[in-house]
Amino acid sequence: MLKGIIIAIDGPAAAGKSTIAKRIAQKLGYTYIDTGAMYRALTHKAIQSGINMDSDHDLAKLLEETEILLIPENGGQAVWIDGVDCSDEIRSQEVTAAVSKVAAHSTVREMMVDKQRKLANDSGVVMDGRDIGTEVLPNADLKIFMTASVDERAERRYQENEKRGIHSSLSQLKEEIEKRDRADSEREVSPLKQAEDAILLDTTSKSIDEVVDKVIELAEMRMER
Numbered sequence: 001m002l003k004g005i006i007i008a009i010d011g012p013a014a015a016g017k018s019t020i021a022k023r024i025a026q027k028l029g030y031t032y033i034d035t036g037a038m039y040r041a042l043t044h045k046a047i048q049s050g051i052n053m054d055s056d057h058d059l060a061k062l063l064e065e066t067e068i069l070l071i072p073e074n075g076g077q078a079v080w081i082d083g084v085d086c087s088d089e090i091r092s093q094e095v096t097a098a099v100s101k102v103a104a105h106s107t108v109r110e111m112m113v114d115k116q117r118k119l120a121n122d123s124g125v126v127m128d129g130r131d132i133g134t135e136v137l138p139n140a141d142l143k144i145f146m147t148a149s150v151d152e153r154a155e156r157r158y159q160e161n162e163k164r165g166i167h168s169s170l171s172q173l174k175e176e177i178e179k180r181d182r183a184d185s186e187r188e189v190s191p192l193k194q195a196e197d198a199i200l201l202d203t204t205s206k207s208i209d210e211v212v213d214k215v216i217e218l219a220e221m222r223m224e225r
């Protein structure tokens with residue numbers, strides 16, 4: 001019997017982390033945890049409640065009063081906020097544009113990291129985000145840093161939107177992705193960066209199956225140890 005391991009996947013926006021993480025979790029029968037969804041959920045609630053997104057204190061207080069549930073669903077994950085399914089709302093343009101600001105606050109991050117570590121208590125977990133290998137789960141068995149060229153990331157997001165019936169501008173998507181990468185990499189608290197012991201995986205021009213197979217291969221090597 002192979003042991004369940006902890007897999008951390010980090011990388012810039014729209015690099016395919018969640019698509020890959022979901023597939024791997026499904027294949028291995030692991031729990032998938034999308035940490036970006038947690039920051040998005042808080043951002044959505046802050047917008048709805050008119051909370052000042054420059055205030056760490058106000059956001060932390062809001063987070064304390066908010067129930068965010070990640071519920072496994074169809075191989076993915078639904079996000080419920082205070083008993084309401086907000087899985088689509090947290091992907092809105094408005095939330096996407098504001099989430100990096102919310103995620104930059106230190107108390108907010110401390111509280112989120114605490115929740116994320118509790119969620120990963122069981123072995124057999126795939127968690128994706130920006131600081132999983134560096135901060136949340138520094139002892140993860142396998143750390144992947146997933147990247148792709150910004151042009152390809154914008155193109156993938158564009159196609160994803162088209163499939164969902166949302167028409168977007170490719171150049172605007174590219175700009176939004178670059179802006180978010182800059183904000184996430186330059187923030188003071190736990191910025192996006194590759195952990196020293198993470199394996200860099202550039203997914204430019206690679207199919208989803210190719211990347212999934214590569215990660216599974218790496219995971220199986222860790223399980224046998």
Ligand code: DC
Nearest residue numbers: 035036037039099100103129130131
């Ligand atoms: O993965 P995503 O695009 O849904 O994440 C949304 C934002 O949340 C991202 O721009 C930065 C922030 N985030 C973070 O700071 N730390 C994480 N572990 C996950 C996401």
